[in-house]
Amino acid sequence: MSEAMAHHAEADRHPALAHHFEGLPEQKEAAGLGMWLFLAQEVMFFGGLFTCYTIYRNLYPAAFAAGSAHLNWKLGAFNTAVLIGSSLTMAMAVHAAAVGKRRQIVAYLLLTVALGSVFLGVKVVEYADKFHHHLVPGEHFRFEGPLARPAQIYFSLYFAMTGLHALHMIIGIPILLTLAVLAHRGRYSADYHAPVELTGLYWHFVDIVWIFLFPLLYLIPTHAPH
């Protein structure tokens, strides 16, 4: 390892290489670590909500089951499939970048955006339905039977958890679109496509959150609670 490293060998440096890194591999490893750390904090961020869910589902199992019965599991399952599909297209976009296929990157990114938008569209339909049936917590909340009060907690968690999840998708989609534009302009190659990979990690994380939300919110069995 040479002692006196020249500060800049300008001609050799990749345009995407930042001044404080020695080379692209180091920069890429650092970026990857950074994104995983960010996702670690996201786990804890959503985790607070999962904690509330765990506590309240165990305190009020019947109310949670009754609330869950008002959710359309078919739409939920459809959305699950759509989101997992968007994870596939995202993974394919990263693959396309890794083998340097410019048009494929753009295509898969746009597919991911499309599927993500379908997901959000379905969510809009679901939320509108809740609003229509007075299931939005607050002064207009109406629920039949003695479980009305804890059912409002269930729906509060439903909106908080799916709302936060949807917010993450709403943030992700413009990022994906930006990547598509940059990919179209030839910014990414087999040597350098870290932003695509990192966004992929983020998108897969959003998928994972939904993988848990779906059974926990939509599929609570309405058998005898214990």
Place this chain on the structure above:
Amino acid sequence: MSAAAVLPEPPPPKTNYLNVSYGVKSWLLTTDHKRIALLYMASITVMFALGGTFAALIRLELVTPPGDLFQAETYNKLFTLHGVIMVFFFLIPSIPATLGNFLIPLMIGARDLAFPKINLLSWYLFMAGAGFAAWSLINGGVDTGWTFYTPYSTAFSNTHVISAAMGAFIAGFSSILTGLNFIVTIHKMRAPGLTWFRLPLFVWAHYATSIIMILGTPVIAVTLMLVMVERGLHLGIFNPALGGDPVLFQHLFWFYSHPAVYIMILPSMGVISEVVAAMARKRIFGYGIVAMSSLAIAIIGFLVWGHHMFVSGQSVYAGMVFSALSFLVAIPSAIKVFNWTATLYKGSVSYDTPTLYAIGFIGLFTIGGLTGIFLAALGLDVHVHDTYFVVAHFHYIMVGGAIMGYLGGLHFWWPKITGRLYPEAWGRVAALIVFAGFNLTFFPQFILGYMGMPRRYHAYPEEFQVLNVMSSAGASILGLGYLLPFAYLGWSMRYGRAASANPWGAKGLEWQAASPPLTENFEVQPVVREEAYEYAHAPQERAVV
């Protein structure tokens, strides 16, 4: 000898990170970690002054037994704002965002942090959070206590809870990004030869702190978010009328806020390790153990949050477990105290300003830590919970510990940061005034709490007045003690003597950079060939008189 490429004391290069460019844009759009550190330093100093003003008003009210200066509702806002500002906008960022940002790349021989732009974003997020807090303040403040307990904060308070909570929420992301930056930097950007167990303990301390920032802060972020939506949109997560449990809020709140106190103290401990080693001219006794103890504090610190909730309605069973674990977390802290003491023993100690702060830290932190053990004992805590005993305990750690560490570090690295020497005599005087003022302010509060004076009350029974007057008198002295460094450090930036690269003759890569450093820190990449704190071989005499 470390890096072979360092020549003996060349004249400082004319261009450094301070004068390489001028103008507001060059500062507000900088990605240089050193400039960002100074941006933070300015911001947190302002926040400290604001939080300190509220403290002054509190102590002013408490000079007399009746609540005659402020109404109860106003007083509630005073202690809330004091807490919110001091915790979220001063203590949590303080050392990491200023000294950590400035020194970590230098200490590991890097040109910058891993993500310089994210570093700048961190500062802007901090400012945005502070903006929301200021908005809350200007519009009449918030009165829930810095702990935002539900259901008062969600349903009953008539003050600006949402903007205050939003301020803390945004500031939380500033903290998360700082921690993220530090961890990646320390993993990936160490100089050749700088193995983990050659790292300065300051770096170990910040690594441990960063773990807490990443894993803890998001929990309070989502919890404050729930408070905001419950209050604003009437979602009902903590609402008892629906069957919600306010204690669940407390679990989520303290899951972060207990480890948060370790965010506040670990960096300070890192400073003390550096100062003690340099001033005793000795390798820190038990270096490896001290490094590991930082990690142990960070990890065990996540297991004890329920000790804030002994009387909240939490199950006694859980309380017993949390109590036992809280005793455990004291052990790594105590280890550090023993090791610093052992380092000073038979060291060649020079009693400069940083040393005075460091020794003050060791003593005051010990008192604060021991009283923490009292509070960890469930049976005793039941009696002193929500009294001034608790207030005294945490101020001993946060002020007697964390802030003294910050001031000590500020003085120790001042020559590096500014290229100037501060006036040493003033430094020592101020340190002694701070120490005296601090003890006069907070020691009486242990007694007051033990005698039963509740916290967060603006009026109290006659028999507590003498101790309260002592405490308020102490606060005035402490305030003076804080104003002095502000004055002479500011003075030194213009008129102080020029500093050499290594005025203390200390070990550490940061002392091989110029004072102040170049923007890219080192002209030549340093290579490390010796262990940390190799003082036996140090050839340089100390240049500071």
Place this chain on the structure above:
Amino acid sequence: MSERHQSHVVSPLLYLAVFASLMVLTVVTVAASRFDFGPWNTVVALGIAVVKATLVVFFFMHLKWSSRLVRLMAAAAFMWLALLIAGAYSDYLGRGRVNTAVEKRSPTGALLEDR
């Protein structure tokens, strides 16, 4: 500094296989919710979700081919979440168990019969 592979190129066929598995597991999770496994209902649902999440993390997110450090970080995140949930939940499990009060009460204060 290790010269790690630039980026591990995964075969699209593997991705498709993972995707198919995830679809199948989604069907399984819906089907499973029709049955009553008694106290195991939640365990089954969460177990399937964990398997799905693991597939996404290991294959889509390349954790299978990532460094030990990254795997440690991923593991730590989930461990910490488990700690939060377990810690908070232990409070609720323990309420009313140690006989400190004459009457047994619900978390929100309502009087309960003996459970």
